[in-house]
Structures are given as C-alpha cells and as structure tokens.
Amino acid sequence: MHSVMPPDSLPLRAKHPTRHATVRRDLLCVLAITALAGVLFARFDFSEFAYHWTRSAERFQLDELPGTLFVLATGFAWFAWRRYRESQQELARRRTLEEEAERLLADNRRLAMQALDAQEAERRHLARELHDELGQYLNAISLDAGRIRDLSAQREPEVHRLALALMQSANHVYREIGGMIRRLRPIGLDEFGLPTALEHCVESWRERLPQASFTLTVDGDFSELTDALNITLYRLVQEGLTNVSKFARASRVEIYLVRAPEEGNRAGEIVVTMADDGPGMDLAKPRRGLGLIGMRERVEALGGEFHIASTPGNGFLFCARVPAQAGDPEPSEPAKSEN
Known part of the structure; x- marks a missing residue:
C-alpha cells in the first residue's frame, strides 16, 4: 500500500x-x-x-x-x-x-486499512454463506410449499392456507436476506465491476427516494483496481447517499466518478465527487455522526485526500482523490503464502 x-x-x-x-x-x-x-x-x-x-x-x-x-x-x-x-x-x-x-x-x-480489509473479507464470506446456504433452503421451502398448495387446493382448505402462509414467510425471509447480502457486499462488484455496482446502488436509492433526482457520471477505465480501492469508492458513494436520505431527501444529487490518466511522472488518480442542493450544514459546528469521519479515514488510509464543503442553505459537497494504484502491496512487503 x-x-x-x-x-x-x-x-x-x-x-x-x-x-x-x-x-x-x-x-x-x-x-x-x-x-x-x-x-x-x-x-x-x-x-x-x-x-x-x-x-x-x-x-x-x-x-x-x-x-x-x-x-x-x-x-x-x-x-x-x-x-x-x-x-x-x-x-x-x-x-x-x-x-x-x-x-x-x-x-x-x-x-486501519488491514481492519477494513478484514471486515470486507468477513462480509464477503458471510454474504456468500447467506446466499449459498440459506437461499438454497428457502427456495426449497418455497417450492415444497407451492406443491402442497397445488395438491391441497380442492381438498383441504386449512392445509392450503398454511401452505400460502409458509410461502409468504419464505419469500419475506428471502427478501430480508437479499437486503442483508446487498449491505454486506455490493451486488455485482466482484462480477461486473465498480461502475455497474454503483449504477445498481443509485437505482435502488431512486426507488427509495422517488422525490429526489440522481445523476451518476462515470468517466475512465475502472477494470483493474484493487479490491480495497473498489470497496472504498463504493462505500463513499453509499455513505453519501445515506446522508442524502437523512438530510436532503428532495434534492438533486450529482455523482461523478473520474479516473485521470497518468501524465509523465505523475501517477493517475481517481476522483469521486458528490454534490446535492439540499439544506446544507454549518461545518463549524461539531457533528455527532461518524459517517464523514469514516469516509475520511477510508480515503486517507489509501493515501488519498478527502474534502467537504457546505454552508446552510447551499447544499453539501464532498470530493475524494485517491491514487489509482492504491491498495497495491508495497515492494518491501513479502508475498502472502497460499497456504
């Protein structure tokens, strides 16, 4: 790193x-x-x-x-x-x-970076376990309940009612587990990459906040980023959208994700900017929440810079600049054993 x-x-x-x-x-x-x-x-x-x-x-x-x-x-x-x-x-x-x-x-x-890596690894493992194990059995329960419903539709009304209740419970648990999996590990991040995962995240917030307007602009190649950098960029946008849902539910939100190319001896960098036209805040006053502190820690742990700007009545903006090679192991670090 x-x-x-x-x-x-x-x-x-x-x-x-x-x-x-x-x-x-x-x-x-x-x-x-x-x-x-x-x-x-x-x-x-x-x-x-x-x-x-x-x-x-x-x-x-x-x-x-x-x-x-x-x-x-x-x-x-x-x-x-x-x-x-x-x-x-x-x-x-x-x-x-x-x-x-x-x-x-x-x-x-x-x-701090190692702790975040361990946390994300544990989340990835738990998300896979929930999806592979519980999801499989819930599907089986739903199928069996559907079979019971079909067989008992004309014979046993009470069995038919219980089968419907069982199917509804299985579907409810399945939706809850799907939400847990999305919170633990972004959907599509490992399979389709960061831009697709961000589009899915923004789309989910469009459904939750129909009175708000969201715009996502992605410019550059994000296909060869480290997992630590991918998850940091995703969590920045995710936390920013969470703040919008708390303080600027009816605002216009603009998200920019840009990868600047390398120029001479200057390494490339990635810039994430999110701005809204909500009520804003007074940065001179102390803040109780830890969201912005966590965002700053994530960015600085990768050797980047994190800045915020806001005044009451004039919206809120944050900008994060992170080296495109952030998260790569340092040359002096020994390679990890495969065992």
Missing part, C-alpha cells in the same frame, strides 16, 4: 535544509562587522578620543569601563551560546518526536 505524506508532516530536517548554512552566514556577518569596526576605530583613533572624553570624569573611573564592558559582552556571549545549544537540543527532540509521530500515524493507517 502506497502512502502519501502531507507536506506539513515532513521532518524539520527536510523542510529547512539550509539552516546550518544560515548559521554560518550569520557568524561570518558578525566577524566581518567586528573586523570593520576594528579598522574604523584604528583609523579615527577611537581610544584616544575616548580617553580625552573621559579624562574629566576620572573620579568615576570611567577609564575602567572597557574592561567591564568586555566582561559583560563575554557573559552575554556565553549566555547566548547556552541558549543556542538548548534550542538545538530541543529541535533535535522535536524532530525525533515528529518522526515517531509520523511512524505511528503510518502504522495506524496501515492497521
């Missing part, structure tokens, strides 16, 4: 590569100014002038002032050197802490 680190989190050493050169330059400036002052003092006989000026105040011992000032300057120099060393030590400690924080952040994102 590739990870993109934001510029603000780079170590101080990388952000300030000329710090030592600046220190050397300042030291050279101080030495140059000192040498220039020495030349000027020698040229204009500064010591003689100072002696002539302080001779009238001999009783105040002003002629001893240069020595006193020298001791004071030496003390200030020592004080400045001590503060400089302490600041360097503090910077070194901060660099160490920043590097440790970056490492922990990378580990946290890697663990």
Whole structure:
C-alpha cells in the first residue's frame, strides 16, 4: 500500500535544509562587522578620543569601563551560546518526536486499512454463506410449499392456507436476506465491476427516494483496481447517499466518478465527487455522526485526500482523490503464502 505524506508532516530536517548554512552566514556577518569596526576605530583613533572624553570624569573611573564592558559582552556571549545549544537540543527532540509521530500515524493507517480489509473479507464470506446456504433452503421451502398448495387446493382448505402462509414467510425471509447480502457486499462488484455496482446502488436509492433526482457520471477505465480501492469508492458513494436520505431527501444529487490518466511522472488518480442542493450544514459546528469521519479515514488510509464543503442553505459537497494504484502491496512487503 502506497502512502502519501502531507507536506506539513515532513521532518524539520527536510523542510529547512539550509539552516546550518544560515548559521554560518550569520557568524561570518558578525566577524566581518567586528573586523570593520576594528579598522574604523584604528583609523579615527577611537581610544584616544575616548580617553580625552573621559579624562574629566576620572573620579568615576570611567577609564575602567572597557574592561567591564568586555566582561559583560563575554557573559552575554556565553549566555547566548547556552541558549543556542538548548534550542538545538530541543529541535533535535522535536524532530525525533515528529518522526515517531509520523511512524505511528503510518502504522495506524496501515492497521486501519488491514481492519477494513478484514471486515470486507468477513462480509464477503458471510454474504456468500447467506446466499449459498440459506437461499438454497428457502427456495426449497418455497417450492415444497407451492406443491402442497397445488395438491391441497380442492381438498383441504386449512392445509392450503398454511401452505400460502409458509410461502409468504419464505419469500419475506428471502427478501430480508437479499437486503442483508446487498449491505454486506455490493451486488455485482466482484462480477461486473465498480461502475455497474454503483449504477445498481443509485437505482435502488431512486426507488427509495422517488422525490429526489440522481445523476451518476462515470468517466475512465475502472477494470483493474484493487479490491480495497473498489470497496472504498463504493462505500463513499453509499455513505453519501445515506446522508442524502437523512438530510436532503428532495434534492438533486450529482455523482461523478473520474479516473485521470497518468501524465509523465505523475501517477493517475481517481476522483469521486458528490454534490446535492439540499439544506446544507454549518461545518463549524461539531457533528455527532461518524459517517464523514469514516469516509475520511477510508480515503486517507489509501493515501488519498478527502474534502467537504457546505454552508446552510447551499447544499453539501464532498470530493475524494485517491491514487489509482492504491491498495497495491508495497515492494518491501513479502508475498502472502497460499497456504
């Protein structure tokens, strides 16, 4: 998994590569100014002038002032050197802490991605079990009940009624299991790809929210994405539509899924944007829900960026940008065993 680190989190050493050169330059400036002052003092006989000026105040011992000032300057120099060393030590400690924080952040994102992968794998397994096992037996129950209904239609009205009730129960359970399977694993994602799965998802929301208007635009090739990237993009749209059902049930919703091609040394990326013209929200106020936080975590775990924009009365928009190769194992990672 590739990870993109934001510029603000780079170590101080990388952000300030000329710090030592600046220190050397300042030291050279101080030495140059000192040498220039020495030349000027020698040229204009500064010591003689100072002696002539302080001779009238001999009783105040002003002629001893240069020595006193020298001791004071030496003390200030020592004080400045001590503060400089302490600041360097503090910077070194901060660099160490920043590097440790970056490492922990990378580990946290890697663990979050592994947790999402494990969750999706478990969902995929459970969806298959529900479909293959329970679905098969429910179909058998429905067929047997239909046979009982046909045989008892003219003979036993009570048996006929019970057979109809059994068929209705089996159909109800089958529909409920179908809904569970769709929530656990997007229909068509593994077989037909991301665009088809998104079209099916949007179509289901058209049926649930007939007063809303949905538009889905897909541009680019999405045939060779990793499973982690596919499921992340799908969950983003799914969560966005869930938010529409909660806060903007009668709005116009526009969804864009675009894959930008590679340009030179710049790797391609995928951009997902969803916008509605609903009531919007005040982003400055704290939010209780975790949906947007989960969306941001999913995107950043793949090294992408997630942004939202909204104001009260002006709708809501989110935009996610994810590297097209996100979810690929890093070259340093060992290949998983087939066992």
